[in-house]
Amino acid sequence: MSELKTKYLGLNFKNPLIIGSCGLTSSADYILKMIDFGAAGVVLKSVFEEEIIFEHEKNLKERIEKQDSNLEFLDYLDYQIKESVLKKQSQLIKDIKKDADVPVIASINCYSVGEWFSYAKLLEDAGADALELNLYRIPSKINIQAEDILKGYYEIIKRVKEHVAIPVSIKISPYFTDIGNVVAQFDMIGVNGIVMFNRYYNPDIDIENNRIASGPVYSGPNDYGDSLRWIGLLKDQVTCDLSASGGVHSADTMFKMILAGANSVQVVSAIYKNGPGYIRDLLSGVQKWMEKKDLKNIDEVHKYGRELLPNHGEVFERAQFMKYFGQHEQ
Template sequence: MSELKTKYLGLQLDNPILVGSSGLSGTADSILNLVDKGVGGVVLKSLFEEEIIMEYEKNVKEKLGNSDNNLEFLDYFDYQLKENKLKGYRQLIEEIRAHSDVPLIASINCYSPGEWFSYAKILEDSGVNALELNLYRIPSKINVEAVDILKNYFDIVKRVKEYVTIPVSVKISPYFTDLGNVVSKFDMLGVDGVVLFNRYYSPDFDLENDRIISGPIYSSAGDYTNTLRWMAMLKDQVTCDLSASGGVHSADTLFKMLLAGANSVQVVSALYKNGAGFVRDLISGLQTWMERKNLTSIEDIHKLGRSMMPNHAEMFERVQFMKYFGEHN
C-alpha cells in the first residue's frame, strides 16, 4: 500500500489533499464531515476584515443614525464587533478540536495594513496550526503603481511574521507581470508556503434584468493548467512549500499537481459539485496512480515529476507552445 503521508508548512498531513478556504470550511459540521471522508487538512474560511467593517457601519447607523459624534462609543463598538467575530472563529476551532486533531490553517484577508498582524496573533492564540494570508486585492485604482502594491504585500508578510510563531503561507493571484520574482521575494521574506492561486469572484451582467450578478463561481476541470505550469516552473527555484489551488476536479489532476512538485493540493469547486464523499475518490484515484507507477510515497511522485522535466522551467515556457502549434498547422 502506498504511503500518502506528507508534510506541508512543517505540518504532518495524512495525505496532501486540503479543503481550500471556502464556505465548505466555514462550519464545524461541514469540516468534520470532510475530515471523516479523509482530507489531510483544512484551510478555514477566510476571516475578512471588510465583513466586520460592513457589519460595524450597518450597526452604527442603526444605533446612532447620522449623529456619529460619540467617538468613545464607536471605539468600544468596533472593539466589541471584532471580539464577537473572532469569538465565533475561536468557537469553530474549539468545536473541531473537540473531535479531531486535523491540521487547521486559518485564513485572513485584511483591508487595513495595521489589522493583519493583530488578527494573525489572535488566531494563533486560538490554536490553529498555521496561517494563510489571503492577499486578495483587485488593483482597481489606476493611479497606484505596482511597486507600491507589492510593497504593501511584502510589509504585511514581514509584520505578520514578526508577530506569530506558527507557519505562514501566502495565497496569491496569478495576475503579476513578474510572478516568479514575486514568489521568490515572498520566499526570501521567510514565508513557509505559497498557494498558487486564488480565484477571484467575477462580476457579470444580467442582460434580462439590467443588473450586475456573479459570474461563474466554480472552476471547471480545464482550469488547472496555469497552476500546473507555475508549480512546475517555480518548484525548484524556491525553498518554501508550494500548494496547488485551482481546477483540481479529478485524481488525475491531483496526481499531475504532485508530479509538478506540489506539497499540498487544495480542492474547493469539485467538492461543491460532487459532495464531501469525493475526497474518497481522490484518495483512491491517487493510490491507483501510485500503484500503477510503482511509487510508494509522495516524495517518489515528486522524483518522477523531476525526471519527466529535466530542464523543467523551459518545458513549461512559451517555447513548448510554439513547438506544439508549429507541428499542428
C-alpha cells in the same frame, strides 16, 4: 500499498488533499464530515476585515437613523464586532481540534496593515496550526504602481511573521507580471508556503434586471494549467513549500500537481459540485496512479516528476506551446 502522507508548512498531513478556504470550511460539522472522508487538513473561510467594517457601518447607520446618541457605545461597536467575529473563528478552530487530529489553517484578508497581525495573533492564540494570508486585492486605482502594491505585501508578511510563531503561507493570484520574482521575494522574507492560485470573484451584469451580478463562482476541470505551470517552474527555485489551488476536479489532475512538485493540493469547487464523498474518490485515484507507477510515497512522486520532466523550465515554458500549436493547423 503506497503511502500518501506529506509535509506542508513543516506540518504532517496524512495525505496531500486539503480543503481550500471557502464556505464549506466555515462550519465544524461539515469540516468534520470532510475529514471523515479523508481530507488531511482544512483552510478555514477567510476572515475579511472589510466584512467587519461593513457590519460596523451597517450598525452605525441603523443607530443614527434611530437617533441613538449613545456615542460611547458607537465608539465601542467596531471593537465588539471584531471581537465577536474572531471569537467565532476561534471557537471553530477549537471545535475542530477537539474532534479531529488534522492541521487547521486559518485564513485572513485585511485592509489595514495593523489589522493583519492583530488578527493573525488572535488566531494563533486560538490554536490554528498555520496561517494563510489571502492577499486578495484588486488594484483598481490606476495611479497605484505594481512596486507599491508589492511593498505593501512585503510589509504585511514581515509584520505578521514578527508577531506569530506558527508557519505562514501566502495565497496569491496569477495576475503578476513577474510571478517567479514575486514568489522568490516572498520565499526570501521567510514565508513557509505559497498557494497558487486564488480565484477572483468574477463580476457580471444582469442585463435583464439592470444590476451587477456574480459571474461563475466555481472553476471547471480545465482550469488547472496556470497552477500546474507555476508549480512546475518554481518548484526547484524556491525553498518554501508550494500548494496547488485551482481546477483540481479529478484524481488525475491531483496526481499531476504532485508530479509537478506540489506539497499539498487544495480542492474547493470539486467538493461543492460532487459533495464530500468525492474526497475518497480523489484519494483512491491518486493512490492507484502511484501504485501503477510503483511509487511508494510522495517523495518518490516528486523524484519521478523531476525525472519525467528533467528540465522543468523548458517543459512549462513557451517552447512547448509553440510546438503544440504548430501541430494543430486545421
